[in-house]
Amino acid sequence: MAGKLRHWKERNGRYSARIVVPPALRPYLDGRAELEIQLGGDRRAAIRNHAAAVASIQRQIGIAREKHEKATGAQPQPARNPLTAQEIALRDYQAQIDFDAEIRKADHRYARFDVDADEARRFVEGYVGRLSDDQLEELIGDRLTRARLAGNTDAPKGSAEWREIAQALCVSSYEAMAREAERNEGDFTGRPTHPLLANASAPTDDEPEAITFDDVIDQEAARRARGKNAKALPARTIKKYRDDCASFAKWRGDTNALTVTAAEGKSWIEAMQDAGDLQNRTVKVKFQNLRTVLNWGRQNDPTNFFPAGNPLTGIKTPDYTTMPSYLRTFTMDEARLVLLAARKESKPLLRWIPWLCAYSGMRVSEAGNLHKEDFFESDGRWFWKVTTVGNRALKNLSSERRIPVHAALINEGLIDFVKAAPPGRLFKGETKEDVSVQPRMSTWVRTLIPYEKRPELSPNHGWRHLFEDLCRRYRVPEDAQHYMTGRTNGGSQQHYGRSEVMLPGLAAAMDQIEDIPIER
Structure with missing residues (x-):
């Protein structure tokens, strides 16, 4: 790198x-x-x-x-930029040499003064170990303070590490005085003779090139998209990770992913919680997304990107209480209210998405991505595909499925609408084709069922809960229920088969669900 x-x-x-x-x-x-x-x-x-x-x-x-x-x-x-005694001495020596060169340029009188032999002798006594801690502090205490303030050491006075650094600084000071004496005589070729400095490598401040969070996300997106049958990261997923990492970077004032610390991760969680704008569940998700991005960086470059491990691993995320599922679900009365209102809408998005979700358990985002070509007929029965074809994204592998068209949808005229629609996406915006339907649907439902009346209701996901309850109510087989809703049960058998052979049985399972009674 x-x-x-x-x-x-x-x-x-x-x-x-x-x-x-x-x-x-x-x-x-x-x-x-x-x-x-x-x-x-x-x-x-x-x-x-x-x-x-x-x-x-x-x-x-x-x-x-x-x-x-x-x-x-x-x-x-602890010391933020820790250095060894040798490294501290080498940098101190170089700083004194550079100062000597600068002052010779600035003042012609400087070279006329000889070095103080008595002071030089004190530095020798310091590095051979003859001086007490107090004497060392009096001699080079200012340089020790500079090293501590620079974050190069946190060794307490009197410790073995403290004395080692103090003695090393005596070496650098003595050697710098020797160079000063040589230069006064016109010799600018002198080099340190004490082994501590003579055998030291040249100081370096090299570190890996900064890698931003966006760099890591771009690399992962490119990796996922590589290959003939690649499974690319959806655009909205990429945006989610970018937004959360940008939020963290703004908070810490740095976009370099290589410098993230565990302390920063913990403090960010606490800062979000203390701000009081986000629920603990959201705070947890944002932190997990940040941690995931750092994991991607390690996977792509394990040698240079946190080789000792992800610094955010092991940090405790916030706890939170979950609302019972039934509180987020549409009641039958609410379902009737919304479906009846949808029947009166002229916009296809509002007219059909509530009905599609009510009789399939689809996610609103999945319904919003349906194309005319997704609907097909098999053995006289209509179905639609929930698919990734056309660069569409699904939550997981189990989300790819085919759903029978319920009789209530046919009676509403859904198939007539599909047949009359032009090729491509069924539900478009007024000014652009690709729109996000979730906020539009949620806002519309809330005009019918105000938040103040039912704050627990999930205006979009509530259909999914309701359909699963309808499946239980009418004893739809569990495997058919899982398949139609795109859920996973963790077993490998769920991905076996799934050919057209099963479609009649799937349609029979859907037929067990009775219509939600709505007045015509």
Whole structure:
């Protein structure tokens, strides 16, 4: 995978170091969502100065974090950008060398002053281990603070790790003073001699190229669409994942999927709950969609995309209570009211979709996607197909099915309507052919059965519940009921057969269901 400098930004030939500020810390940084240091238009110089700029920004964020922890009583967080003692010393050494070069350009008097031999000797005493913790802190405490604020270490004073870093910083300071003395004599070729720095690799800020949530979704959509008999992701499914990931990215202020943390996932759940706009069930679904996208990223690139595992795995999702199914179902009186109103409608969508759903248990979205060509006759009996043909999407494999036309639909004139319709989609919008029928149907039903009167009712899915109750009422065989409603029972046998041979038996099962009594 291609790499680039972390926190590196290029815009119109200019370069900068940029870091997004966590939302909780922005009040301590004048409300800024990001901190940026300009590095100029010279790419080489920008790369050379990038690490120091990033460290400076990280220190500002570290100071803000300390203020936040003090104000809120929050527990200090682990080091956010942990480095080894050698890495900290190497960066500190390079920063001092760069400063030496800059000040030589700015002030001609600088090179006239010799280095302080006594100070240099103190650094030697520091790195050989002769100084106490207090003496080390007095000597290089400012550099230790910078490393801590940059998130490179959280080692407490007096610990073995703290002393190791302090001694390493004594090495970097001594070596930097040695280079300063050499340069004063005109030698700019000097290199560190202490093994800690002499054997260290050059510092790097490389990290994988940022991968946005949209990148991951695009890759998964392309993977699903690949091949002769591919099962592509439906457009509305892609949109669902994009919308939920965009919501998360906006909340965290970053679209890079590679930087998601478990803490962010947990905080996002709590933020959605605290906002009070969404039900816990919706919060859970949005979080699960985000976690699914990260799983796709790992599946597509397990080496580089969270190789240690999805950070959102194991996070507890919200609990919620479910409403009893019967409360979401149309009563017989409500069904009569809606079907009678539909009979009076002139728009095909409102005229026929309630009737189709009432006598089939179809999902409203499935009914809205029906084409004239889906209806066919077999042995003198009419059926229609619920199919993916024509790039239509279904919920699952079991949703592909053929449904007998109930006698009530024939008596209403459905087949006459189908025969008279032009080829293609039966239910179109007024200005465009491809429309989403769910909100239209729900709004229309609510004009007949106001929300205040029946808040529990599901205006669209309620037909599905009602049809299943009708199947139970008239003792329709369970396998026929599952097939006609497109439900799965988990058994492999449900996908066996399903040829035209079964259609007469399926029609006989449908005939067991009596008409919903409606006055003519």
